[in-house]
Amino acid sequence: MERLLEVKDLKTYFNTDDGLLKAVDGVSFYVDEQEIIGVVGESGCGKTVTQLSVMQLIARPGKIVGGEVIFEGRDILKYKPHGEEMRAIRGGKIAMIFQEPMTSLNPVLTLNQQLSESLMLHLKMNKEDARKRAIELLRLVGIPSPEARIDDYPHQFSGGMRQRVMIAMGLSCNPKILIADEPTTALDVTTQAQLLELMTEMVERFRSSLIIVTHNLGVVARYAKRIYIMYAGKIVEEGTCKEIFKHPRHPYTIGLLNSVPRLDTVGKRLVPIEGLPPNLTNMPDYCAFLPRCPYKTEKCRTSPMPDLRDVPGEGHRVRCYVDIAEVDNVTVK
Amino acid sequence: MLSYIVRRLLWGLVIIWLVTLIVFFVIRLLPGDPLLIYLAQNQDINSMPREQIDALYREYGLDKPILVQYANWVFNLLRGDLGLSITYRQNVGKLMLERLPVTLHVGMTGFIVSLVPGVLVGLIAAMRRASWIDNVVTIISYTGIAIPVFWLAYILIYVFGLRLKWLPIAGYVSPFEDFWLSTKHLIMPVICISLPGIAATARQMRSSVLEIASQDYVRTAWSKGLAEKAVVCRHILKNSLIPIITLLGMRIGFIFGGSVIVENIFAIPGMGRLLVGSIFAQDYVVIQANALIMAVIIILSNLLVDISYGWFDPRIRYD
Ligand SMILES: Nc1ncnc2c1ncn2[C@@H]1O[C@H](COP(=O)(O)OP(=O)(O)OP(=O)(O)O)[C@@H](O)[C@H]1O
Ligand code: SF4
Ligand SMILES: [Mg+2]
Numbered sequence A: 001m002e003r004l005l006e007v008k009d010l011k012t013y014f015n016t017d018d019g020l021l022k023a024v025d026g027v028s029f030y031v032d033e034q035e036i037i038g039v040v041g042e043s044g045c046g047k048t049v050t051q052l053s054v055m056q057l058i059a060r061p062g063k064i065v066g067g068e069v070i071f072e073g074r075d076i077l078k079y080k081p082h083g084e085e086m087r088a089i090r091g092g093k094i095a096m097i098f099q100e101p102m103t104s105l106n107p108v109l110t111l112n113q114q115l116s117e118s119l120m121l122h123l124k125m126n127k128e129d130a131r132k133r134a135i136e137l138l139r140l141v142g143i144p145s146p147e148a149r150i151d152d153y154p155h156q157f158s159g160g161m162r163q164r165v166m167i168a169m170g171l172s173c174n175p176k177i178l179i180a181d182e183p184t185t186a187l188d189v190t191t192q193a194q195l196l197e198l199m200t201e202m203v204e205r206f207r208s209s210l211i212i213v214t215h216n217l218g219v220v221a222r223y224a225k226r227i228y229i230m231y232a233g234k235i236v237e238e239g240t241c242k243e244i245f246k247h248p249r250h251p252y253t254i255g256l257l258n259s260v261p262r263l264d265t266v267g268k269r270l271v272p273i274e275g276l277p278p279n280l281t282n283m284p285d286y287c288a289f290l291p292r293c294p295y296k297t298e299k300c301r302t303s304p305m306p307d308l309r310d311v312p313g314e315g316h317r318v319r320c321y322v323d324i325a326e327v328d329n330v331t332v333k
Numbered sequence B: 001m002l003s004y005i006v007r008r009l010l011w012g013l014v015i016i017w018l019v020t021l022i023v024f025f026v027i028r029l030l031p032g033d034p035l036l037i038y039l040a041q042n043q044d045i046n047s048m049p050r051e052q053i054d055a056l057y058r059e060y061g062l063d064k065p066i067l068v069q070y071a072n073w074v075f076n077l078l079r080g081d082l083g084l085s086i087t088y089r090q091n092v093g094k095l096m097l098e099r100l101p102v103t104l105h106v107g108m109t110g111f112i113v114s115l116v117p118g119v120l121v122g123l124i125a126a127m128r129r130a131s132w133i134d135n136v137v138t139i140i141s142y143t144g145i146a147i148p149v150f151w152l153a154y155i156l157i158y159v160f161g162l163r164l165k166w167l168p169i170a171g172y173v174s175p176f177e178d179f180w181l182s183t184k185h186l187i188m189p190v191i192c193i194s195l196p197g198i199a200a201t202a203r204q205m206r207s208s209v210l211e212i213a214s215q216d217y218v219r220t221a222w223s224k225g226l227a228e229k230a231v232v233c234r235h236i237l238k239n240s241l242i243p244i245i246t247l248l249g250m251r252i253g254f255i256f257g258g259s260v261i262v263e264n265i266f267a268i269p270g271m272g273r274l275l276v277g278s279i280f281a282q283d284y285v286v287i288q289a290n291a292l293i294m295a296v297i298i299i300l301s302n303l304l305v306d307i308s309y310g311w312f313d314p315r316i317r318y319d
Helices: A047-054 A084-089 A111-122 A127-140 A159-171 A189-206 A217-221 A241-246 A251-258 A298-302 B002-029 B034-042 B050-060 B066-078 B092-127 B132-146 B149-163 B179-213 B216-223 B228-265 B271-281 B284-312
Strands: A005-016 A019-031 A036-040 A062-071 A094-097 A177-181 A209-214 A226-231 A234-240
Touching (some): A005 A047, A019 A047, A019 A234, A036 A047, A047 A062, A047 A094, A047 A209, A094 A159, A111 B228, A127 A159, A159 A189, A177 A189, A217 A241, A226 A251, A234 A241, A234 A251, B002 B066, B002 B284, B034 B050, B034 B271, B066 B284, B092 B132, B092 B179, B092 B271, B092 B284, B149 B179, B149 B228, B179 B228, B216 B228, B228 B271
Parallel strands (some): A036 A209, A177 A209
Antiparallel strands (some): A005 A019, A226 A234
């Protein structure tokens, strides 16, 4: 079957004062129709930049220097960032909602103005129809009395409500893919859970695929079919949600799992991963996780950065020399 | 909203009262006597009979103690009487009515001219950041801020008035009399008044646009697939105008300050010219009225600015 979206060997670099910053360095992943995937990694590992690159929304000093983004059979990186074709995809076929609900809506425009403009642009609706549709969308995402509130400004809503508005906005034009970049990070736990529930419900209703970007493995555990673990600009492990949680193979993934509260570890202490992620300028040519890795061997030190290799389990791949299943029987401490 | 306006107007009255107080007493601290200056210019004081001079003092109320003079002035003001000019021997209200429209014509044109190009130039420079356009704008706007108005005025007069003979070098014609000639008279003064404003507005606008362009909601706008024009006009422009509007009130003050210099250089019969003349003649009554009217204009325009602010930024509450 043809993939809906397939990103191949994507590279996005930033030209900073400290040198070349390889924010995304050879990332590949795919999403099928109506599939939910998760992209997980610590802050600064390049999750947002990866997704912005898919949308071709990288601004200077950043530049997409290599790779392909195949959407519906065509490499959309070949389109000009501000050309007609790319703009039709952006917001129309692939929509994105962002990390910061408090700042992602324009403070001087009403909800109606912000929701209608997409509808008028992509679905060629007129003003009245767009308004009606916008009210309907707000009702769908659970904004109370949307007819009365549609002419309100963002500051008149709470963070959770604004993120609901963002979800409505993202789905307004019936996109094939919704990218949710840490949509719940800034919110309290209850609101987080409600929003995740809402989001997955909505993409099902709209028959869209969903990419959930998060630093919290727990967030994607329930909803994602497959998970990609990112570290320092690269995918270090990928596989089905089950595989990742049952048989994590990368020391970083294991570390992430140990730092997430889970039902089967209730009462046990959460162990954060020691050390800090590396500086993405001047990366060493050996494994990027080595300085923090509890499983490192001599080989890791002397060999170049490992490649992603297949391991047992459906679609399970890992970027590590050591077979952790053999070293350590208890995978999750 | 209404109570906000009323409160602001009441504060305005307090400020105006303070202005009357300061102006009234400060000019009286200056050495010299307006009546004597006036008489000396017109006739031989030494041959004038004492009674005649005393009668003049009484006519202008200058024989009374200063506090009484102030009280009289304020009392007359409240009745709408601005007093009698010593030099012009005319009612000051009438004098002002002749000159105020001239100053408003030059000043408002200068104000508008300083705003629109400043905003546009700043916007373009920011959108084409680090291009040659941006560099040219930066250089010109720094120059524009640094050039003294009088110097610019003389250069313009020399080039366009004396050398090329394209524009009249001095004077003023009402636009109702001869619109074209009036506009020709206006060009150089307006350039002089507005150039520093254009330059400053352009700089502010440029940095404001750059800041807004990096906001999250602008990224949201791009992510919707909007064209650059829509992103700029709908999402960036209105937000970046907010800091510009905050400074508009101040700009109006600058324009009227600048008109004093410009009206004198270009011999424009407006309030600024009248003011300088009256200061030399120590014509108390005219100076007082002049300061009063400027204060009223500046206070009212600041109120207007603050009200329009609410239209640009819905987060502002008037309470
Ligand atoms: N405009 C920029 N200029 C320079 N460096 C940038 C820029 N944007 C991102 N980066 C760098 O790229 C790297 C990846 O950033 P990215 O925002 O993708 O991280 P992230 O995984 O989304 O983290 P977070 O969880 O904090 O959102 C970071 O090291 C960041 O410093
Ligand atoms: S390659 Fe070596 S250092 Fe890198 S993660 Fe695997 S075990 Fe650790
Ligand atoms: Mg991010």
